[in-house]
Amino acid sequence: MNTPDKICNDGASKSNDDGDGVCEMNDMLQNMSTADFNNSTDISNTCANCGKEGSNNTCNKCKSVKYCNAACKKKHRHKHKKKCDRRVAELHEEALFKQPPQNEDCPICFQLLPTLIKGSRYKLCCGKVLCSGCIYAVQMRDRDAALCPFCRTPTPTSDEEAMKREKKRSEAGDSTAIEIVGTYHDLGINGYPQDHNKALELWHRAGELGNTLAYYNIGCAYDNGRRSVEVDKKKARHYWELAAMGGDATARYNLGNNEWRLGNMDRAIKHYMISVRGGAKNSLDNIQDLYKNGHATKDDYLTALRSYQVYLNEIKSAQRDEAAAYNDDYKYMD
Numbered sequence: 483m484n485t486p487d488k489i490c491n492d493g494a495s496k497s498n499d500d501g502d503g504v505c506e507m508n509d510m511l512q513n514m515s516t517a518d519f520n521n522s523t524d525i526s527n528t529c530a531n532c533g534k535e536g537s538n539n540t541c542n543k544c545k546s547v548k549y550c551n552a553a554c555k556k557k558h559r560h561k562h563k564k565k566c567d568r569r570v571a572e573l574h575e576e577a578l579f580k581q582p583p584q585n586e587d588c589p590i591c592f593q594l595l596p597t598l599i600k601g602s603r604y605k606l607c608c609g610k611v612l613c614s615g616c617i618y619a620v621q622m623r624d625r626d627a628a629l630c631p632f633c634r635t636p637t638p639t640s641d642e643e644a645m646k647r648e649k650k651r652s653e654a655g656d657s658t659a660i661e662i663v664g665t666y667h668d669l670g671i672n673g674y675p676q677d678h679n680k681a682l683e684l685w686h687r688a689g690e691l692g693n694t695l696a697y698y699n700i701g702c703a704y705d706n707g708r709r710s711v712e713v714d715k716k717k718a719r720h721y722w723e724l725a726a727m728g729g730d731a732t733a734r735y736n737l738g739n740n741e742w743r744l745g746n747m748d749r750a751i752k753h754y755m756i757s758v759r760g761g762a763k764n765s766l767d768n769i770q771d772l773y774k775n776g777h778a779t780k781d782d783y784l785t786a787l788r789s790y791q792v793y794l795n796e797i798k799s800a801q802r803d804e805a806a807a808y809n810d811d812y813k814y815m816d
């Protein structure tokens with residue numbers, strides 16, 4: 483049986499401000515912290531080394547034991563290391579397979595934004611991600627006015643004007659704008675020189691600000707080594723995991739495919755299941771293939787089907803259907 487291919491867009495994506503290009507969907511919540519996956523369970527205040535109460539110096543790796551001071555921590559390190567590593571691995575697994583946050587709602591129609599790239603556009607004027615249905619409806623109403631459907635700012639008419647907005651939003655810490663400018667550098671388009679190092683630097687910054695697509699892009703860079711980095715599959719996985727935990731369904735699809743290739747069908751199915759709920763039709767198709775080949779149960783497949791249907795019910799709207807029927811660039815579901 484053939485294992486599925488990973489998806490790595492070449493310089494993945496991105497939205498633009500004037501709506502003629504297809505923008506990459508930002509299926510993540512802006513400003514969300516993907517790093518904050520620490521366990522929050524209460525742990526005892528007894529020093530793991532000497533047993534003294536009221537200890538408040540936590541092991542900064544596993545965050546599961548406390549010490550009264552750095553000396554006790556150091557003394558106990560040797561004894562604690564194995565348990566610490568195991569706990570860190572457990573915490574990582576818990577965080578990795580937790581259902582991630584959903585897409586945001588479109589700020590105009592208040593319906594869940596679709597995961598599919600063409601189903602939304604990012605607007606540099608106001609920093610909003612708008613659904614294809616609303617973009618289309620306003621375009622029909624305004625005809626040639628070319629105003630942002632949300633904030634009514636005119637669409638930029640030159641690269642310079644667009645770059646000014648990109649700079650402004652980037653400086654304001656808008657992670658989507660930073661990711662986009664990173665992608666423009668990656669591809670050397672829209673007035674930016676091609677500079678892979680700069681692209682990676684910006685994606686790292688955007689990722690730290692909660693942009694999961696930026697982490698996905700970094701993962702792709704390490705996976706194929708076509709940019710300024712050497713191929714490093716371990717790093718690729720690390721960044722895709724960060725993206726997936728933040729809600730990026732494509733990154734999680736890739737992780738599922740990695741597990742499939744390694745023969746870890748249970749883990750593959752877990753990844754696919756989560757990304758199906760996030761709108762990844764390709765993950766649903768893979769669960770179907772695994773079911774046909776006897777690696778997934780009928781129950782797995784039915785659960786995945788139901789879960790995808792729930793997602794479709796959340797994103798489906800008459801206005802979005804009308805937009806998709808009008809132009810394939812507004813397609814919002816597979």
Ligand SMILES: [Zn+2]
Pocket residue numbers: 529530531532533534549550551554
């Ligand atoms: Zn102590």
Ligand SMILES: [Zn+2]
Pocket residue numbers: 541542543544545546547562565566567
């Ligand atoms: Zn520890």
Ligand SMILES: [Zn+2]
Pocket residue numbers: 588589590591592593612613614615616617
């Ligand atoms: Zn909308």
Ligand SMILES: [Zn+2]
Pocket residue numbers: 605606607608609610630631632633634635
């Ligand atoms: Zn706007």
